[in-house]
Amino acid sequence: MRRPLSLARGLVWFRSDLRMQDNSALYRASQCCEYLAALFIACPHNWKSHGEGDALVAFRMACLHELQTRLQTRNIPLYCLNISTFSQVPKALQQVALRLKIEGVFANAEYPINEQRRDHAVRDILCKSGIHIEYYSDRTLLPPGSVRTGNGEPYKVFTPFKRTLLQLCAESAVNPLPVPRKMPILDGGSHWPKWLEMGRGVRLTQKIPSQLPHYSIDNTVTGMVKGWKAGEKEAQKRLKLFGERITRYQAERDFPALDSTSRLSPYLNSGAISIRQCAYMALSLNDGNWQGGSEGIACWISELIWREFYTHLLVDFPRLSKGQPFKLETERIPWVYNQKLFDCWGRGETGVPIVDAAMHQLNESAWMHNRLRMIVASFLSKNMLIDWRWGERYFMQHLIDGDFASNNGGWQWTASTGTDAAPYFRVFNPYSQSQKFDPDGTFIRRYIPELASLNNREIHNPPPVSGYPQVICDVGAGRKRAIAVFARLK
Numbered sequence: 001m002r003r004p005l006s007l008a009r010g011l012v013w014f015r016s017d018l019r020m021q022d023n024s025a026l027y028r029a030s031q032c033c034e035y036l037a038a039l040f041i042a043c044p045h046n047w048k049s050h051g052e053g054d055a056l057v058a059f060r061m062a063c064l065h066e067l068q069t070r071l072q073t074r075n076i077p078l079y080c081l082n083i084s085t086f087s088q089v090p091k092a093l094q095q096v097a098l099r100l101k102i103e104g105v106f107a108n109a110e111y112p113i114n115e116q117r118r119d120h121a122v123r124d125i126l127c128k129s130g131i132h133i134e135y136y137s138d139r140t141l142l143p144p145g146s147v148r149t150g151n152g153e154p155y156k157v158f159t160p161f162k163r164t165l166l167q168l169c170a171e172s173a174v175n176p177l178p179v180p181r182k183m184p185i186l187d188g189g190s191h192w193p194k195w196l197e198m199g200r201g202v203r204l205t206q207k208i209p210s211q212l213p214h215y216s217i218d219n220t221v222t223g224m225v226k227g228w229k230a231g232e233k234e235a236q237k238r239l240k241l242f243g244e245r246i247t248r249y250q251a252e253r254d255f256p257a258l259d260s261t262s263r264l265s266p267y268l269n270s271g272a273i274s275i276r277q278c279a280y281m282a283l284s285l286n287d288g289n290w291q292g293g294s295e296g297i298a299c300w301i302s303e304l305i306w307r308e309f310y311t312h313l314l315v316d317f318p319r320l321s322k323g324q325p326f327k328l329e330t331e332r333i334p335w336v337y338n339q340k341l342f343d344c345w346g347r348g349e350t351g352v353p354i355v356d357a358a359m360h361q362l363n364e365s366a367w368m369h370n371r372l373r374m375i376v377a378s379f380l381s382k383n384m385l386i387d388w389r390w391g392e393r394y395f396m397q398h399l400i401d402g403d404f405a406s407n408n409g410g411w412q413w414t415a416s417t418g419t420d421a422a423p424y425f426r427v428f429n430p431y432s433q434s435q436k437f438d439p440d441g442t443f444i445r446r447y448i449p450e451l452a453s454l455n456n457r458e459i460h461n462p463p464p465v466s467g468y469p470q471v472i473c474d475v476g477a478g479r480k481r482a483i484a485v486f487a488r489l490k
């Protein structure tokens, strides 16, 4: 419980929480401030250095447009500041707060290390100016650091983490927060300024930029990015529709040709929907139970907890944010740095149909099915022995749902460098995965028309076909080499 607070003017600083419903910082600000404004700070230079790609940033900006419209209905103007790097944020935010006569700033915590450092610096500078600042834990079901072993240590293995988390979650109800109240118009008629010159060419405006340095984000105008409609309203619609098929989730989730997963990841990562809203929907269809009941629902909750697990790990093990593997001994692996082979993988030209179809899905739609993420990641990091960090970065540059914690966790799991990772001798066989999860080749045919006429047996490992590449590496030999180099680490 936070202490009661009563402020005249508050500022909600939006980051990866672009929604009005169930937003801890926004709700609290609306409760304790008389007047409220909102701010988003675009830092394209930093985003680029974090590997964030066009689709991710375009989707974020499109969500921001929708949020601005929704906030207007609550008399909360959303300002946008376009600066270059995180290091400029503290000073800029201080200036904005002083110019708008803000008494308190409210934000939801972000966990990668650069974001944490930025937020500490903001806290310091605002405190020096006598401006109140509050950060909320809003991105996860439980705050990072709160799920501990009996010895007070962080969990390094998923299953016991999940068990403890579920026990803790069952002790308190999940109650998503309502939208904020309608705020009074500032000073009974006069308005928040439309824009302010901040000096050095920086302008605080209520206009969301349609262009950003380093990025091509033109499609934000339509609110549609590569077929993904942005915003909170669309996220709620998807959640509701998914609720109608959630009981089939466990049985169908591994088949990429089926539309059986929720496809909520871009919305969760931009914050257009909250993790509590997702859990609330699942619980309400499962008689309030976190475990048991429908296998499909329990399985989906478990996937939400993988996201939770990776986010908690990020906070407990800062080296994950610094490009280091969880298992430090895997730094000794003689990774292959072959740009040509890597580019073939990226373009979906490996000659292994399921891998290529998956990469086409990513390149064309900015999203990839989870089963395929594991297959292509295993192919790159095990069969080709290419450094998993190359793949991690490629994913970040192309995914619309790029999330540092889940992406890093997924790559390290597959490459066997992570905590609770796949055992090193477990190398996905792309051909048998293909036969098992795309048995009649429907998914492959959708993305590789050159193979469409092959029969269901040939399509997984085709004979030479005009217009389709020969396989670029020896899959079996690659597997043996990977197992051997990992075994030598012992």
Ligand SMILES: Cc1cc2nc3c(=O)[nH]c(=O)nc-3n(C[C@H](O)[C@H](O)[C@H](O)COP(=O)(O)OP(=O)(O)OC[C@H]3O[C@@H](n4cnc5c(N)ncnc54)[C@H](O)[C@@H]3O)c2cc1C
Residues within 6 Å of the ligand: 253, 261, 262, 263, 264, 265, 266, 268, 269, 303, 304, 305, 306, 307, 308, 310, 368, 369, 370, 371, 373, 374, 377, 395, 399, 401, 402, 403, 404, 406, 407, 408, 409, 410, 411, 414
């Ligand atoms: C190599 C690799 C890289 C990945 N990179 C990302 C990434 O950048 N961003 C991202 O959100 N997910 C990532 N994942 C996890 C997972 O593939 C996606 O979350 C999932 O495919 C999104 O589709 P969905 O929303 O339909 O998921 P659903 O199956 O409907 O699951 C619901 C939600 O649970 C979470 N979730 C599901 N599976 C996982 C998982 N294995 N790990 C963590 N969270 C999970 C996601 O938030 C997802 O939206 C990665 C997985 C791998 C193997």
